[in-house]
Amino acid sequence: MATDVNDRNAVIAEQNDLVRAALADPKAFKQVNAQGIAFKLVWTPGINEAFLLTGKIKPLAKAIAAFDAFETDDDPYQERDFAALEVEGTKVYFKFDYYNLTMDGGSEDPADPAQTVRVLTVMLPCEY
Template sequence: MGSNPKGHTTKETKNMATMTDNRTEVIAAQNDKVRAVLNSGLGFLGCAEGGVKFKLVWTPGIDEAFMQTGRAKTVLSAVADFDDFTEDNNPHGEREFAALDIEGTRIFFKIDYYNLTLDGGSEDPADTAQTMRVLTLMLPAEY
């Protein structure tokens, strides 16, 4: 069996890559669950299927363009239904960021992983017991 520069065998390296791929898919699925809740009308702070905790926030530009104009459901549904993830907009495979156009307005959404008190990053974003996701909606100029 061959080894790589870090001393891992080829089999160990493949196993580590599989574990990373599985972990990435767990995180991506959790992010999908958070976005899906946006269609439910359950609120902006809560728990998605599987115990995935989240908070939804938006910038002043989103507030002005959508929330104050009676189009909150439009923007929330667009983010919830988005599934056009590509290598360009999803390089980490976690489905945590995308740019989309809604009725002629370009927006970004971004999911960040915090600890439960929101005063630092999560040590393990795949662990729902220690992670609060913050989903931010913003205009590109506000990124």
């Protein structure tokens, strides 16, 4: 895996982008699987109520997949792992966390898919 911090951050960012793209694009989902990138998607009760139960989950997935306006304050390591956006008039946050394969602790190397399960949590700001 990449050893330079900037290289590692770039690898993590690319993997995060691919996972986000996989939410709305079957080709990206196949790439995630082909690269062995494990991930779980978690959404909070507020997201369930605001998007799933109202039939707006597809616009939410597409907005997260397409998002590219990362700000330095929200993404200081340039891993594209956190953002705030507005979807269908509702402010939403998404955040990646990196766990080891047994999900009982953090990943020792989030750039290495062989050691990492990404958890993408989608939430309302009041649930952060």
